[in-house]
Amino acid sequence: MSVMKKLIIAAMIAGAASGAAARDLVILHTNDTHSLILPDADGRGGVMQRKAIIDSVKKANKDVLLIDAGDKVQGTLYFKFFKGDVEYPLQNMLGVDLAILGNHEFDNGLQALADNERKLKAERLSTNYDFTGTPAEGLYRPYAIRNIGGKKIGFIGMNIDPESIIAQANYKGMGYRDVIESANETAAFLKHKKKCDMVVAVTHIGYTKGNDKTTDPELARASKDIDIIIGGHSHTLIDPNHPEQYPSIVDNAEGRPVLIVQTGKSGKYIGQIRVDLDRLKTTTPADYEYSLIAVTDRFPEERLDPKIREFLRPFTDSLENVKRDVIGYAAQDFINEGRTGAFPNWTADFGSWYGNLVLDSLRQTDPATPRLDFAIMNVGGIRNPIPQGPVTAGHILSTFPFSNHFVVMRLKGKDIIETMEVVAKKGGEAVSREMTVVCDSARNMKHALIDLKEIDPEKEYTVATIDYVAWGNDDMRSMANGRWIYTDEAELCVPIMRYVKHLDSLGLPLTADPRPRFVYETDNTTIQP
Numbered sequence: 001m002s003v004m005k006k007l008i009i010a011a012m013i014a015g016a017a018s019g020a021a022a023r024d025l026v027i028l029h030t031n032d033t034h035s036l037i038l039p040d041a042d043g044r045g046g047v048m049q050r051k052a053i054i055d056s057v058k059k060a061n062k063d064v065l066l067i068d069a070g071d072k073v074q075g076t077l078y079f080k081f082f083k084g085d086v087e088y089p090l091q092n093m094l095g096v097d098l099a100i101l102g103n104h105e106f107d108n109g110l111q112a113l114a115d116n117e118r119k120l121k122a123e124r125l126s127t128n129y130d131f132t133g134t135p136a137e138g139l140y141r142p143y144a145i146r147n148i149g150g151k152k153i154g155f156i157g158m159n160i161d162p163e164s165i166i167a168q169a170n171y172k173g174m175g176y177r178d179v180i181e182s183a184n185e186t187a188a189f190l191k192h193k194k195k196c197d198m199v200v201a202v203t204h205i206g207y208t209k210g211n212d213k214t215t216d217p218e219l220a221r222a223s224k225d226i227d228i229i230i231g232g233h234s235h236t237l238i239d240p241n242h243p244e245q246y247p248s249i250v251d252n253a254e255g256r257p258v259l260i261v262q263t264g265k266s267g268k269y270i271g272q273i274r275v276d277l278d279r280l281k282t283t284t285p286a287d288y289e290y291s292l293i294a295v296t297d298r299f300p301e302e303r304l305d306p307k308i309r310e311f312l313r314p315f316t317d318s319l320e321n322v323k324r325d326v327i328g329y330a331a332q333d334f335i336n337e338g339r340t341g342a343f344p345n346w347t348a349d350f351g352s353w354y355g356n357l358v359l360d361s362l363r364q365t366d367p368a369t370p371r372l373d374f375a376i377m378n379v380g381g382i383r384n385p386i387p388q389g390p391v392t393a394g395h396i397l398s399t400f401p402f403s404n405h406f407v408v409m410r411l412k413g414k415d416i417i418e419t420m421e422v423v424a425k426k427g428g429e430a431v432s433r434e435m436t437v438v439c440d441s442a443r444n445m446k447h448a449l450i451d452l453k454e455i456d457p458e459k460e461y462t463v464a465t466i467d468y469v470a471w472g473n474d475d476m477r478s479m480a481n482g483r484w485i486y487t488d489e490a491e492l493c494v495p496i497m498r499y500v501k502h503l504d505s506l507g508l509p510l511t512a513d514p515r516p517r518f519v520y521e522t523d524n525t526t527i528q529p
Contacts, residue, residue: 023149023277029067031232033267034075043297045267047090048304050295053270063148066095069232070102070204075383077319080401084116086315093308096122100157102204106170111135125157128182130175143186149277151197154190158183158203161213164473179214180222187225197280198227206234211475220250220258227285229260237264240290249286259285268295323394328500331509334386344379344430346512351375352432354495355408355464358486373450375432375464378474396497404466404492409482414457418478420448428518437518
């Protein structure tokens with residue numbers, strides 16, 4: 001036996017003899033669960049399955065905190081129909097200790113947000129939002145401190161800049177403060193004034209760079225007093241087994257490591273951070289044990305919480321009729337992954353069809369009504385796939401769940417060009433067949449074409465879209481310069497269902513053109529991003 005092995009065994013025996021044991025803090029965390037209440041078609045996710053994992057960890061460990069990093073709602077029929085009456089009570093049943101807001105908690109406005117958030121037993125954090133004078137005033141604290149194992153652990157909650165992300169009407173009156181400035185100031189206060197041994201930033205700002213807003217790695221690099229960042233928003237699965245893709249360790253402004261974690265989306269994983277509290281002074285966040293726990297259907301029925309099952313039963317039963325109402329047929333799988341391709345194309349082509357229908361109707365009373373030039377929809381509004389086969393009303397309602405309304409507007413060519421420059425940098429957007437955007441390999445726009453003709457900056461065009469885009473959201477700020485000539489009274493899902501039923505009445509299935517409408521050049525070829 002080697003000398004090293006003898007020393008390790010001796011140390012283990014000495015520890016056992018003295019009764020010494022490490023005092024670990026286990027932090028479980030979720031983000032962007034998006035109303036996925038039941039497991040998906042592949043048996044992944046599901047709130048009862050999450051509860052079984054959480055209970056197992058709590059049974060095996062003394063000090064466990066459960067943290068949610070926002071966007072607990074929006075994405076399935078449960079939120080579409082019940083507006084939070086399912087997700088918020090379930091957060092309490094899961095035993096969430098600390099929670100922050102995601103951008104989708106704002107989807108039905110501040111009053112609805114406040115009404116829902118009051119149901120939470122968890123400690124609610126928001127360090128950089130100011131709700132003074134709004135329905136949510138007094139609901140959030142800028143920080144929290146937990147005393148665990150003789151150590152003080154500080155928590156802050158960092159929220160995304162709402163501009164162009166959240167519809168303005170849904171956060172009217174709320175104040176926002178810069179993420180880095182607010183985080184650094186509060187973390188320094190916790191570390192140096194409150195003498196916290198560790199500071200955890202729970203964030204909903206995103207890991208990957210998709211616009212001009214601060215990301216988790218940028219916050220880490222600009223910080224001095226943050227040890228862990230528990231993130232959300234970008235749906236990034238930070239896998240510690242594959243650090244080459246999304247590194248979980250980023251050095252701060254003083255060269256010390258910060259641990260960044262995130263679990264993807266839809267509750268398919270629970271993150272677990274294990275911190276040895278007894279060694280906080282001699283270790284760094286790079287030494288903390290971080291892992292992902294897959295949420296699957298592996299648990300037997302007796303391991304699933306009967307209280308949650310009974311709570312869900314009336315909600316689930318009431319959705320069955322919607323799920324059984326077949327309105328059409330899909331000839332292919334419609335996958336909502338990526339910014340371009342068949343599904344975004346189909347969505348924008350629907351916009352073109354419906355926009356022309358609207359304008360034909362308006363032309364009956366005003367013959368001078370212009371014809372539609374193209375449609376643009378946001379890929380972020382496509383929330384779920386539609387599998388090949390029968391298409392139900394439930395598919396459409398859960399795929400297009402937002403309370404958006406269809407808009408036809410007049411817009412200058414220069415504003416369209418600016419919009420296409422922005423979305424080209426992001427990798428594309430859902431545009432109808434009339435539009436083609438040619439870009440170089442660095443994603444710089446070279447040509448913006450309608451019916452293969454360059455857009456005239458000074459000409460006014462007729463564009464079909466949704467109000468969320470027409471307000472300039474999703475970074476398409478120049479769209480807000482348009483002049484609206486029509487707004488649909490019904491939510492977007494209603495005309496989409498009408499479109500699917502129309503196709504079905506003609507004996508036509510749902511099919512989509514997969515060819516790229518944003519064309520990206522490389523050195524040797526032209527490819528779709």
